[in-house]
Amino acid sequence: MSLLSMFNLLNVFIRHVSKQNVLGKLQYSSQVLPQFSSEKFNKTRKEFSLVELKDIDYFKKILDKNRVLTEESDVLPFNIDWFKNCRGQSKVVLKPKSAQEVSQILSYCNQRKIAVCPQGGNTGVVGGGVPMFDEVILNLSLMNQIISLDDISGTLVCEAGCILENLDNYVREHELIMPLDLGAKGTCHIGGNVSTNAGGIRLLRYGNLHGSILGVEAVKADGTIVNCLKTLKKDNTGYHLKHLFIGSEGTLGVVTKVAIHCPVKPKSVTVGLFGLHNFENILKLYRSAKSSLGEILSAFEMCDRDALNSSSKYLKQSLPISEYPFYVLVETHGSNETHDEEKLTQFLSKEMESGLVLDGTVTSEPGKMQNIWSFRESIPAADLAGAYLHTYDVSLPQNCYYEIVPLLRERLGNKARVSGFGHIGDGNIHIDVIVPEYSTEVTNLIEPFLFEEVAKRNGSVSAEHGLGCRKPHLIHYSVDETAVQLMRDLKNVMDPNGILNPYKVLPDDGV
């Protein structure tokens, strides 16, 4: 979510690619093509079989011809990720329409030891959805059917390739909402959301996907269709297998169907922006908001002055309140407008009196709410504009949430600008380090220092974006070796040939 505006920034490019792809005429100019991931990350190809003509013929037997893409120009957009950070060298994209087709493809690839890269909306930011080498790309975009909606229980069942925003629009017609909301919602797939355990801004209110996913259908590397597509909130019959597929980034199985619990659509939404003196006061305000706003609190975001100034300049708009060292954005979702406004107004007047809030504004007008959100959401794009941006997505216990920002500022001095912003309610901070241009000196000052500081505080080096192909080597900063070993054991038992999304999530043996 924090990367919403990065997505917006890249939208023109991406939409262009998608449109051209439909027409089948895209030619990338060599200037815009990113470096091959295998070179960038210095990877050696594992001993998978090469895709041969006989394999293509087999795929064409299973799928219609037009669902097996082999033309270089057709395949290219599927080899490159949103951020143009990763580029694979796949020769073939397969577009199955059913779990049975996915099963046939995987069963065949497993026997032939052909590696496969499952792909959803391709909006991931750690390169998990594009191949490293020549893995077959298994793109699920044609598995986009809504199967059922029980509007009493709020249970939606759909195929993995459904776009999150389409699902949200659909369930809103039935007075429900999707329990997650991301900047990439117009493009990302629900199957990808599940596979990456996507977070987003309203996790604070509606919980994480391990809580709201009721069931999944997934296909294992050997083609076995594992049916855990229950729609029940309580079901204690054996091991809770669905969680193996939530957040394992397509390395343990390909999610093909999803059952998800949708909360009731709020009847009233309110947004407030507050200025504060220091970070300690943000924590006090958070505690007070949890108590006073309680059940209607749906987002509690923070930004420091650096972050919001950058965004304000980028948007060429003044903030609706004066300048302060820290800002907090509070949002409420409730069922009664009068009650909600009363709660938020009382909260604000109480905390202005207490001195925690120095200045603030509250609104329930859609345009004004969007305006306040835009300051928060434009921070990454603002930091990226005309500079080189190091951006880190980490989780930290709330009592040391902001500690690394001043440490980095001290360490980098006038070599870089450092800002911090994020989802306080979830302990998820985004740290941006902005330099005029890339410099090894600055990079070496940040890394591994930042990861070590996160590890010291029992934080996570990847809060909501996963490990993909860009971060497996960082896993030891957040995960014990015993846990990594258990992950390897699970991978071995579920995908003994290692064909599913290789080079991702787990570090190479011995690393």
Add this chain to the structure above:
Amino acid sequence: MSLLSMFNLLNVFIRHVSKQNVLGKLQYSSQVLPQFSSEKFNKTRKEFSLVELKDIDYFKKILDKNRVLTEESDVLPFNIDWFKNCRGQSKVVLKPKSAQEVSQILSYCNQRKIAVCPQGGNTGVVGGGVPMFDEVILNLSLMNQIISLDDISGTLVCEAGCILENLDNYVREHELIMPLDLGAKGTCHIGGNVSTNAGGIRLLRYGNLHGSILGVEAVKADGTIVNCLKTLKKDNTGYHLKHLFIGSEGTLGVVTKVAIHCPVKPKSVTVGLFGLHNFENILKLYRSAKSSLGEILSAFEMCDRDALNSSSKYLKQSLPISEYPFYVLVETHGSNETHDEEKLTQFLSKEMESGLVLDGTVTSEPGKMQNIWSFRESIPAADLAGAYLHTYDVSLPQNCYYEIVPLLRERLGNKARVSGFGHIGDGNIHIDVIVPEYSTEVTNLIEPFLFEEVAKRNGSVSAEHGLGCRKPHLIHYSVDETAVQLMRDLKNVMDPNGILNPYKVLPDDGV
């Protein structure tokens, strides 16, 4: 939770046992001793090693002598479950005080191929916490330390043997509550709650344990301590291992520490009891409550006339409203008493006008609220009193939630009384079949008919109580063979010698 009053009924017995056990003088009379589980369930002992004197000596080296119980009278209470339905034949109870001690014990038992039965508060209802044969009982009651509470984020970290009610009392001092509430809370352990994925009455509001458990520390069968004890809400660094230990009933590992997210303590609680004409109206009322009460709805329970009449007679108290075919109990948890009462009163007057609610009462007086809850909670005890009770804990999609009750009534005619009640919000119904005394004819009319009807509707044959040793043979009514096979694969990779809680959860091969 539904069995609260059964627990109450048995409390005198259990307290007696516990007290006597402390004194080390308990002698069960032969009349009260339940049949051996191995005979009752017709099980054959697997080829585990017998515990020998040298093993006891080793255990005494690891633990203090007084934490290795071998006297028959000392061991007996740990061999019998709350319901006196199951009885094991263990010769030794071990009471470790740390994960390191658990690790040493398991590592030794794994090498010696000695089977182990992990045990929490021993309040389970499917016999998962007592041995089938002579498994060593690993009782975690001495691992009862609270490690930390971050009252800003609401994160509690504690050892597995902490009693749920003690934790709730502790966090309430810090304006928080535990996210789960069970009838057995005065005795059950948080480690047992996690291991059985305990549900309870407020799952509707605060979600399930897969959502609220932030981290666990668990010991694998080979003694490896797997540290996933993160306190973060967002952490996407590799596979989400903690979910392997949530709900696997101690067969994949022994949970030794837990980090859990505690919601804010509600400032206002309200309870309403409503009479309704038919089940369809209950579903309509549920939908209306979700919309009108929205974020403050914390429980939505239903009972049919049979169920509540039985409870009313048992309590020798009249219901606070007239007699109706169906009843609904609604509870709210909120942060503002005025707002909450207004919402509930408006909801009630609207639905009385619409005709959905025929009669109703709303209260926020603690005594009156408890009185209304007692009618709901006393149903199981009332059905058990002076009769033989078949009780079933199943989940069904809400649109067919009540269908099996009339089917059973038709099938059983005047041979039995059938009642239905439960947590509508969670799709979890408890079906009681009451007969004057046990009869094979009635049992054969109910089973497997009821399980088949649950399976037809994609329901679950165990909603919140797990499979333990009593239900593994029912797993196929709710779980596909492909999923069962994957469960076996996981068991094999995590506990290749099968020493952890054998005879539980998974059916014997070939069943």
